[in-house]
Amino acid sequence: MMRVLPGFRSSLTLALMYLTAMVVVPLVACVATVSSLTFQEFWAAVWTPRARSAYALTFGASFASAAITSGLGILLAWVLVRYEFPFKRVLDALVDLPFALPTAVAGLVYSSLYVENGWLGRFLVPLDIHLAYSRSAIVLVLVFIGLPFSVRTVQPVLESFDVETEEAAHSLGATRWQTFWRVILPALIPATITGFALSLARGLGEYGSVVFVSNNRPFETEIAPQLIVQRLQEFHYREAASIAVVLLAASFTLLLVINLLERWSKRYEA
Amino acid sequence: MKPKSSLQLAPAAHRPARHDPLYVRILLIGAAVLVVGILVVIPVINVFYQAFGRGISGYFSALFGDRDTRHAILLTLIVAPTAVIMNVLFGLAAAWAIARFRFPGRTALTALIDLPFAVSPVVAGLMLVLIFGLHGYLGPWLRDHDLKIIFALPGLIIATAFVTLPFVARELIPVMEAIGSEEEVAAVSLGARPWQLFWRVTLPNIKWGLLYGVILCNARAMGEFGAVYVVSGRIDGRTFTMPLRVEKLMQEYDSPASFALASVLTLLAIVTLSVKVLVERKTRLDLAEASRLQAPGETT
Numbered sequence: 001m002m003r004v005l006p007g008f009r010s011s012l013t014l015a016l017m018y019l020t021a022m023v024v025v026p027l028v029a030c031v032a033t034v035s036s037l038t039f040q041e042f043w044a045a046v047w048t049p050r051a052r053s054a055y056a057l058t059f060g061a062s063f064a065s066a067a068i069t070s071g072l073g074i075l076l077a078w079v080l081v082r083y084e085f086p087f088k089r090v091l092d093a094l095v096d097l098p099f100a101l102p103t104a105v106a107g108l109v110y111s112s113l114y115v116e117n118g119w120l121g122r123f124l125v126p127l128d129i130h131l132a133y134s135r136s137a138i139v140l141v142l143v144f145i146g147l148p149f150s151v152r153t154v155q156p157v158l159e160s161f162d163v164e165t166e167e168a169a170h171s172l173g174a175t176r177w178q179t180f181w182r183v184i185l186p187a188l189i190p191a192t193i194t195g196f197a198l199s200l201a202r203g204l205g206e207y208g209s210v211v212f213v214s215n216n217r218p219f220e221t222e223i224a225p226q227l228i229v230q231r232l233q234e235f236h237y238r239e240a241a242s243i244a245v246v247l248l249a250a251s252f253t254l255l256l257v258i259n260l261l262e263r264w265s266k267r268y269e270a
Numbered sequence: 271m272k273p274k275s276s277l278q279l280a281p282a283a284h285r286p287a288r289h290d291p292l293y294v295r296i297l298l299i300g301a302a303v304l305v306v307g308i309l310v311v312i313p314v315i316n317v318f319y320q321a322f323g324r325g326i327s328g329y330f331s332a333l334f335g336d337r338d339t340r341h342a343i344l345l346t347l348i349v350a351p352t353a354v355i356m357n358v359l360f361g362l363a364a365a366w367a368i369a370r371f372r373f374p375g376r377t378a379l380t381a382l383i384d385l386p387f388a389v390s391p392v393v394a395g396l397m398l399v400l401i402f403g404l405h406g407y408l409g410p411w412l413r414d415h416d417l418k419i420i421f422a423l424p425g426l427i428i429a430t431a432f433v434t435l436p437f438v439a440r441e442l443i444p445v446m447e448a449i450g451s452e453e454e455v456a457a458v459s460l461g462a463r464p465w466q467l468f469w470r471v472t473l474p475n476i477k478w479g480l481l482y483g484v485i486l487c488n489a490r491a492m493g494e495f496g497a498v499y500v501v502s503g504r505i506d507g508r509t510f511t512m513p514l515r516v517e518k519l520m521q522e523y524d525s526p527a528s529f530a531l532a533s534v535l536t537l538l539a540i541v542t543l544s545v546k547v548l549v550e551r552k553t554r555l556d557l558a559e560a561s562r563l564q565a566p567g568e569t570t
Contacts, residue, residue, distance in 0.1 A: 003371065004455050004458055004459070005370050005371075005451060005454055005455065005458060005467075006458070006464040006467065007366060007464055008367060008370075008371045008373075010363075011362075011363040011364070011366040011367040012363075012367040012371075012373070014359070014360070014363040015360060015363045015364035015367055015379070016379075018356075018359075018360045018363075019360075019364075019379075019382055019383070022428070022431065022432055022435060023382065023385055023386060023432070023435070024382075025401070026394070026397035026398060026400075026401060026432070027385075027397065029397055029400045029401045029406075029407060030393070030396070030397045030400055032407075033400050072305055075298065075301060075302055075305065076302050076305065076306070078298065079298050079299055079301075079302040080302075082288065082290070083290075083295055083298070083299055085299050089547070091302065091303065091306055093543050093544075093546070093547050094306050094310050094311065094543075095306065095310075096543055096546065097310050097314070097539060097540075097543060098309075098310065099486075100486065100489045100490075100538075100539040100540075100542040100543055101493070101535070101536060101539040102489075102490075102492070102493020102494075102495065102513050102532075102535045102538075102539070103493065103495055103496075103513075104493065104495040104513035104514075104516050104517060104532070104535075105317065105493070105513075105516065105532045105535050105536055105539075106313070108317075108516060108517075108520060108528060108529070108532050109313040109314075109316050109317050109320075109529075109532070110313060112316070112320065112525070113312065113313060113316055119312065119316055120308070120312070143309065144309050144310070144313075147309060147310075163287070163288065166287045166288055167287040169287070170287035171287075176290060176291075176294075179287075201387070201388055204390065205388070205389065205390025205391065205392070205393070205496075206390075206496075207390065207391055207392045207495065207496035207499070208391070208495030208496050208499075208513065211517075212517070212520070225390050225391075225392040225393070225496065226392075228390075228392050228393065228396060229392055229499070229500060232396060232399065232500060235405075237399070237400060237403070237405060240396055241396065241400060244390075244392075244393040244396050244397075247390055247393055248388075248389065248390075248393060251388040251389065251390070252388060254388065255381075255384070255385075255387075255388040259381070
C-alpha cells in the first residue's frame, strides 16, 4: 500500500512509547515482583481463607450484578428502541450517567439512601431489606455501575433488527410473545453476553463505590481490591502483588472472552 | 442514498407485526422509568438535597471555607487536566496510526489500548507503588536523587492518566475511520504540509469526537478514586484530590460537606452527559448534511 499520508512513523512511535511506559512496564513490574516469590510463598499469599472469601464475594457480587444488569439492559434497550413516549431522550441520556459519575459519589449516595433513615431505607429496612453495609449493597451499587454497559451493547442490535423477520413470524401465526421469545431474544443473546461480560469485568475491579457501601469486614463484606489495599497498608507488597496478579488474570481472561464474543456475534450478524 | 421504495415508510412502531398492546407498552415503559428513577434519578437528587442540608451559605462555606477542601479542588484541577493532555496527545497519535495506516500488530495495538479498562484501579495504583515506591524498583534511585513520585503530585498524575488512558483514543479511532482519508489525501496531493493537514483538515473533521473524548476523559480523571487512593498516601492538605476528600469528610462524619463536594462532581457528570447529547446531535446533523450534499442524482 502506498503511504500518501504523513506521520505514520512518528505517530506510531509516540503511541508505542507511551503505551510501553504507562501500561507494559507497570504490568511487567507487577509480574516480576510476584515471580521473585517461590510457588509456596505465592500460594500462601493468594490462598488464605480471608483471600478466598474476598474472591468469592468479588466474583459472586460481580456475577449477580452482571446478571441483573443484563435483564435490565434488555428491558431498557427494548423500551428505548421500540416505544415513543415523553422524555424518552432524557431517559436515554440518563442511562449513561453511571459511566460519567465518579464512583466515589455513587458509593457515597448509595450508602446513605438505604440506611434506616435514608430516603429508600426507611421503607426497606422495616421489611428487613438491608441495602447498605451488606453484601446486597455491593451487588446493588455494581448494578448501577454496570447498567450503561449492558444497555449500550443490546441497543444497537435491537435497532438494526430486521422488521421482515418479525413480520414473517407474525404472518406465520406466531403470537407477539412467541416472536419475542423465539425470534428476537435469540438474536440478542450474543450482545447480552458481551454486556454481561463487560459489567462483570467492571465489577471485578471496582473499588471506589464498594468501599463506601460496604463496611469492609474480613470474611464478610471485604472485596479482593480492598484486601490488596489492606496488604499494601501493612507494607506486604509481595502479597498485595500476588493477589493483584490473580485479579489481573481473571480480568484478562474476561477481556479475551469479550473479544472472542464480539467476533462471534459479528459472524452471527453476517 | 437509498431509492425511495414504494413500500410503507411508516415508523417501525406502527407496523402491525411490531405493535404491542397498550398495556404491555405502559407496563414496560413504567418498569424502565422505575429502574432509571431508582438507580439514577433519586441518587442524583439526593446528592444535591444533602449537599444543601445546611442551606446555600453552608454549601459554599463547605466548599470554599475549608482550607483542605480548597486544596483538594485545586489539586484535582491540576491533576486531571494534566492527565487529559497526556492522553489527548497519545489518543491523537494512536488514532492517526490505527485509523489511517495498515501495519502488522495493528489489532494487538488496539487491544493494548483497551487494557487499562480491564485493570482494577487499585491494581493500577499498586503497580506504580511497586515501581516508584520506597521499596520499588526505582525507589532507591529516586530517593538518592531526591525525587518523589509516590505520595506526591507525579504519582497522582500518572495513576490518573493510566486509568483514563483509553478514553480519547477509543472515541477518535471510530470517528476517523468513519470519516475516511479522502480529504486528507487530497490535501496532501495539493501540497499541504503535515501541520497544515492536521490543523486545517483533520482537526476540523474530528473536533466533535475529540471534544467528547476530552470531556469524558476529564470527568473520569476528576472522579478517579481507587488508583489515586493507593498512590496518594493521603497526606492532609497535600495529596487529597476531590474524591479522596469526599471520603475523608464522610469518615469525619461531616456529611453535608462531603455531599457538597460530591455535588460538584455530580454536576461535572451532568455537564459531560449534556455534551455527549449535543455532540451526537451535531454528528447526526453533519452526516445528514454530507449525504444531502452528495445525494443529488445518485441512486446507489
